[in-house]
Amino acid sequence: MRAKYAVGLFLALCAGVLTLAADGTWTGYISDSECGAKGANEKHADCAAKCVSEHGAKYVFVNDADKKVYAIDAQDKVAAHAGHHVTVTGSVTGDALKLGTISMAK
Numbered sequence: 001m002r003a004k005y006a007v008g009l010f011l012a013l014c015a016g017v018l019t020l021a022a023d024g025t026w027t028g029y030i031s032d033s034e035c036g037a038k039g040a041n042e043k044h045a046d047c048a049a050k051c052v053s054e055h056g057a058k059y060v061f062v063n064d065a066d067k068k069v070y071a072i073d074a075q076d077k078v079a080a081h082a083g084h085h086v087t088v089t090g091s092v093t094g095d096a097l098k099l100g101t102i103s104m105a106k
Helices: 002-019 042-055 075-081
Strands: 022-032 059-063 069-072 085-093 096-104
Touching: 022 042, 042 075, 059 075, 069 075, 075 096
Parallel strands: 069 096
Antiparallel strands: 022 059, 022 085, 059 069, 085 096
């Protein structure tokens, strides 16, 4: 009986750890949800702004390391960085980035 209880507790703890957000720092580009990783370059600034303002797209972050696209919660903070190569801090849960800070990448 104790073994079953211990295994159940262990599995519950593992599931809890997996649902926690991953805090960190990442470098990549600010693109838009229509172009995604295709817009991960500095020539994409005007297109990204147009897609957001005229087509209802959202700004996204494209990670340099794996080209994964993350939805960004703070759209107002990233609007001025459309098409820029940036470093962001925050937490990631699934495909969503809760933005802490954003600055131009070195």
